[in-house]
Amino acid sequence: MSLPLVKYVLMAAFRDRLILSMLVIILLGSLLSIFLGSAAIIEKDQFTLVFTAAGLRIISVLGLVLFVIFFVRRSFEARDIEFLLSRPISRLNIIFSYGTAFSLLAILMGLAVGVAVYSVAPHLLGAGHALWILSIIVENIIMVNIALFFSMYISSSAAASLITLGFYVLARMMGQLLGIIDSDLVNSSGIYSAALQIVSVITPRLDLMGQTSWLIYGVSGDITAWHILAQGFVFPALVLLAASFDFTRRQF
Amino acid sequence: MRHEGSIIQICLALALVLNILFWLSVRDVKSRWSNVPPPPNIKYASIYGLGDASFAYRLNGIMMQNLGDTGGRVTPLKDYNYETLGRWFYLQDSLDPVSNFTPYLAAYYFSNVQKPEMLPPLLDYLSDIGNRPYGEKWRWLAQGVFLARYQLKDLDRALEMANALANTKNDNVPVWVHQMPAFVLSARGEKEAAYAILLEILKSRGEKLHPNEVNATKAYICTRILGKEDAAVNPLCESL
Numbered sequence: 132m133s134l135p136l137v138k139y140v141l142m143a144a145f146r147d148r149l150i151l152s153m154l155v156i157i158l159l160g161s162l163l164s165i166f167l168g169s170a171a172i173i174e175k176d177q178f179t180l181v182f183t184a185a186g187l188r189i190i191s192v193l194g195l196v197l198f199v200i201f202f203v204r205r206s207f208e209a210r211d212i213e214f215l216l217s218r219p220i221s222r223l224n225i226i227f228s229y230g231t232a233f234s235l236l237a238i239l240m241g242l243a244v245g246v247a248v249y250s251v252a253p254h255l256l257g258a259g260h261a262l263w264i265l266s267i268i269v270e271n272i273i274m275v276n277i278a279l280f281f282s283m284y285i286s287s288s289a290a291a292s293l294i295t296l297g298f299y300v301l302a303r304m305m306g307q308l309l310g311i312i313d314s315d316l317v318n319s320s321g322i323y324s325a326a327l328q329i330v331s332v333i334t335p336r337l338d339l340m341g342q343t344s345w346l347i348y349g350v351s352g353d354i355t356a357w358h359i360l361a362q363g364f365v366f367p368a369l370v371l372l373a374a375s376f377d378f379t380r381r382q383f
Numbered sequence: 384m385r386h387e388g389s390i391i392q393i394c395l396a397l398a399l400v401l402n403i404l405f406w407l408s409v410r411d412v413k414s415r416w417s418n419v420p421p422p423p424n425i426k427y428a429s430i431y432g433l434g435d436a437s438f439a440y441r442l443n444g445i446m447m448q449n450l451g452d453t454g455g456r457v458t459p460l461k462d463y464n465y466e467t468l469g470r471w472f473y474l475q476d477s478l479d480p481v482s483n484f485t486p487y488l489a490a491y492y493f494s495n496v497q498k499p500e501m502l503p504p505l506l507d508y509l510s511d512i513g514n515r516p517y518g519e520k521w522r523w524l525a526q527g528v529f530l531a532r533y534q535l536k537d538l539d540r541a542l543e544m545a546n547a548l549a550n551t552k553n554d555n556v557p558v559w560v561h562q563m564p565a566f567v568l569s570a571r572g573e574k575e576a577a578y579a580i581l582l583e584i585l586k587s588r589g590e591k592l593h594p595n596e597v598n599a600t601k602a603y604i605c606t607r608i609l610g611k612e613d614a615a616v617n618p619l620c621e622s623l
Contacts, residue, residue, distance in 0.1 A: 172448060174484045178441050185438035303433040338434035348481055
């Protein structure tokens with residue numbers, strides 16, 4: 132991993148006003164959630180908390196994914212990548228430096244969202260907040276690395292963005308989809324069920340992350356920090372290595 | 384070049400006229416409310432919150448609160464489909480069984496329907512929620528008893544719910560929760576049964592009750608259950 136390259140990506144994020152614009156959006160999202168929550172006849176604070184958490188979760192992923200994809204595609208189009216390759220730095224180093232820098236941004240964004248979620252209803256702070264913020268940070272890390280992977284493979288920024296966000300929705304609903312094929316409602320040995328099983332192997336279970344019920348009732352059920360941290364390790368490792376696999380063989 | 388500019392100006396004016404004509408034709412057209420929409424299957428309901436059940440619950444909650452009353456439109460509750468509404472209540476219960484938002488909506492908002500005969504799906508829901516042992520869910524049974532007795536005027540249903548309320552597993556309930564069947568029985572004219580229940584409560588719990596509660600119970604027995612002649616000879620009524 133190259134520290135100057137990590138710094139370069141972080142500087143690009145500041146220069147592109149990613150941080151500033153995300154903070155403004157987080158503020159506006161929180162205010163909108165307060166407005167929507169205050170419309171509820173009871174449990175106003177719980178409504179505000181859930182709307183803030185669920186809304187900012189999506190917004191932070193959206194902002195990070197768009198930044199990563201457009202940054203990487205611009206690096207290719209402006210021949211930044213070719214310039215980097217002419218320097219004494221390995222291809223693997225480039226991928227992992229990019230991955231590290233994007234992951235740092237993901238952590239920063241997760242913490243900013245955590246502060247916003249705490250701020251809208253500080254009296255509801257509980258143990259569930261810690262796990263929720265941890266899971267949002269891990270989800271952001273997974274998504275920026277997936278975005279990096281798709282932006283390395285797909286030359287169109289728009290297509291890479293749509294595919295990454297489609298993958299995000301799929302990952303958020305994977306628990307429900309697996310529940311459907313495990314139920315008696317469909318033929319669990321059919322071709323579609325088999326295809327979904329295979330897809331689920333390489334899809335993160337983001338439905339296990341960031342449950343807003345943790346913020347209100349605390350953590351319950353089988354989900355632990357171990358499940359979250361394990362996902363945060365295996366999926367970024369998979370996609371970074373997959374991106375490296377292609378990048379190390381590519382001719383420029 | 385000048386000729387092209389004139390054509391663009393004419394086309395722009397034409398497009399503006401078309402926009403005005405379109406606006407005139409749709410100005411008073413509004414989307415029609417097609418009553419309470421069918422709820423999604425309970426198994427897939429959290430998909431609406433992208434896999435987050437609590438988010439789906441809150442989104443549905445705000446939707447239900449404003450159902451039929453959006454875009455400057457106000458719909459009387461009697462025009463709602465209460466059977467479908469009842470299914471929404473149960474869907475919400477599957478997404479978040481702890482929150483009191485949906486029971487509150489059912490008990491204090493949707494219960495004000497102009498046609499009380501539409502209440503049974505709502506009472507079924509309150510009855511199921513009220514039997515939950517956690518929190519203070521028994522309060523929804525108490526509200527159900529009130530609705531069945533005074534709105535629906537179905538004393539059989541009220542008694543059924545009052546019995547369930549009296550058998551609540553929660554130890555920290557006020558004494559009137561256990562007295563509720565007696566109140567409904569008294570309204571049904573079954574004075575002897577009501578008397579027996581209240582007397583039993585006084586015997587078994589009298590020492591633990593606050594004196595005010597004991598006096599209130601005695602007063603109810605002597606003024607609402609017993610007739611004047613019976614009260615005059617009943618030793619329970621002597622101290623009043």
